[in-house]
Amino acid sequence: MKKKFLFTICIIFVLGLIGCSNKAKNIENVDVSNMSYEDIESYSKESTVNFYGYGGNEVMNKWFDTYVIPQMKEKHNITVKRVGMDIENIMNKLISEKQAGNASGNIDVVWLNGENFKSAKDNSLLFGPFVDKLPNYEKYIDKDSEDVKIDFGTSVEGLEAPFGKAQFVIAVDDSKITDTITNSTDLEKIIKANPGKFTYPALPDFTGSAFVRNIIYDIVGYDNVKDLPEDKEIVRTAIKPAMEYLNSIKPYLWNNGRTYPATSAQLENMYSDAEVYFTMTYSPNALLGMIETGEFSKNTKIIEFDKGNISNTHFLAIPGNSKNKAGAIMLINFLTSIDAQASKNDIKNWGDVSVLDKNKINEEDMKKFGESISIEKSLPELKAGLVPIIEEIWMEEVLEGEK
Template identity: 30%
Template sequence: MMLIIAGSAYAGSSEDESDNSSTNPVVRFHAWGGSAQVNSYLKWVADRVERKYGITLKHVKLADTSDAVSRVLAEKAAGNLNNGSVDLIWINGENFAAMKKNALLATGWVSDIANFALTNPSNNSAMVTDFGEPTLGMEAPWGKASMVFYYRKAHFDSFNKPVPQTLQALLQFSQQQPGRFTYPVVTDYLGISFIKYAAIALNSSNQSLFYSPVTQNALEKITPSLWTYLDALHPTMWRNGEYMVRQASQLQRLIGNGELSLAFSFTAAEIPSAVERFDLPRGVRTFAMSDGSLANVHFIGLTINSPNQAAAKMVVNFLLSPEAQAKKQRLQVWGDDTVLDTSVLSASQKSMFETQQSHPSALDKSKSTPLYAEPHASWTDALRQAWEERYGARY
């Protein structure tokens, strides 16, 4: 089978097929480098695309994705439109909105990617929408994530209380067991994610407002219920709510040392992984709130000044292959949910996803939960600023 990508033909089915007819092209993939699992997976991808297609994939590890966005913006401002230093970039949300606004991404290229069809985009708007922004073929979906909660089972056994399954039940738990829950400040991505989740869950009759650009009128409709909830929650939190953690990683440490009983994450797979590393105890369990879970799709963008666009598209096509998506979804590898619609896969392709291993601390994916799409990107800064105006002086 021959797949055509941006005018370049390559064989995409056999393990041993390679296109080494020319000097190995180099594709620089700028992606967050703060996860050993992600880094290891991308090393596997690099080995595979070099073997299959003769492409050298370099993972440029980022501490903050905005650093790569700023680099592309500076190159464009300097007139470098054909020989940029970033080929592919792992983005979503605010960073995508910024790159789209400044015309930093190649447009319309995703339809060239043969495996993109396996995401079934015509029946799955999440594949072509990023934080309320139409992607317009500027970025290809790569994986899915959603907010999950995790807890120390032994603690709840001793409390003789059920694990809270709704936002209101979370408040009641924190009131009954003060100091056992907290969330990071809103400058942290997980902190602002909690605020967005709470705002959506508390405004069921106004949820449509979140999926258009924020307005002052919309913000004033949303925030009263949010402030009422947080005003009640904060005094019951860890250290009486007088001190809040600055980074998401601190939540895991506080669960590990027993100061917290309940925490949350946007990466379900990191919980069983942390248990295996002995950073969390064996009795930790993961679940999703029954009243909804904030969820998003993360994407890969192709920069407007990449000198290696044909090879970069070949890499993206491999990343969307059933082989690569099934590998990435394995708990022991990464645990990142696939963006492929398994209903459109062949029997042999589906079988790649049927060998996933379970873990006592992993999220039970057989249980469904409502998913809240990320609000329009403009809501993030608006909610963060409103929170800081109300609570920032305290923290």
């Protein structure tokens, strides 16, 4: 009897090991390249997905922790862990792991765009193309849109999926400024007629840099700068009319243009205190939230340039050494769903602009999105390498130029 009992215990133990082994195999390092979405969904159950992204956006963090994580557990039985980390550190981690030959990294989904995507693509750090595995991408994304196909001048080629949009806008208190502004010429007249009531953040602040590029687009033309080589003197010559414009308004800026706000947050505080009549942002829906809380005047209105406002898309990608690509695909598909996009679009949650094509969403589902600011005519970002060159030229010719 004792031998029989021990034999039974051994059989149970062996079967348990096989079960554990299969479960581990199902969760980690599964080749999803030729799998259907249904199989991917099955393999990903009970797994853990590590989401790495910028951790300094507390509004986004709260939305992710209180909405995304519980929803993924409830709908797909997947545990999501959010790791807040600056993108520079994320990139360094991915590069170091590749150099070390680490095929089982801890990053399953990474939030990125622009120069960091270009670097990741150039260094073959990403898995894909994978967007054809996402039902929501196929259903609701305008795949022919340039802001989906191109990321700061770099072709996406299915290596990242759109997550949200940033749209640059200037906002004005129209109880103080009643004139219509649709271009840089209009803006110049108003600035000179209201000295000290306009300014912009010093570059390389992200929002201040966008303002300068939008002025370049309006004066020089997007088509005349989008294909410029990354040569400082060639760029300097091309954007000279825009730099002359920025110098022409400089004496009429806040503090006579001798100093600039260090950050967009400082500019927002100045606008809130009515120290200036204008502010600017890459997140237009955030304006609605600030108006609702009383931080900004209810008379705040956005300015749209006739030639267009800069817009860019932020994306989600899967590192090539992710050990849970199946779970990563499930998370990204959820984040591009109508419900998730509507939730993050809500100004009470995050206010991030949706990437979904409204023409592909039925009338009933559109009601989920509520109030939102959307720019009628948007223009794409320049090649990532041109941005720091323009910032250097501004520092030399405007910041350190005529005093």
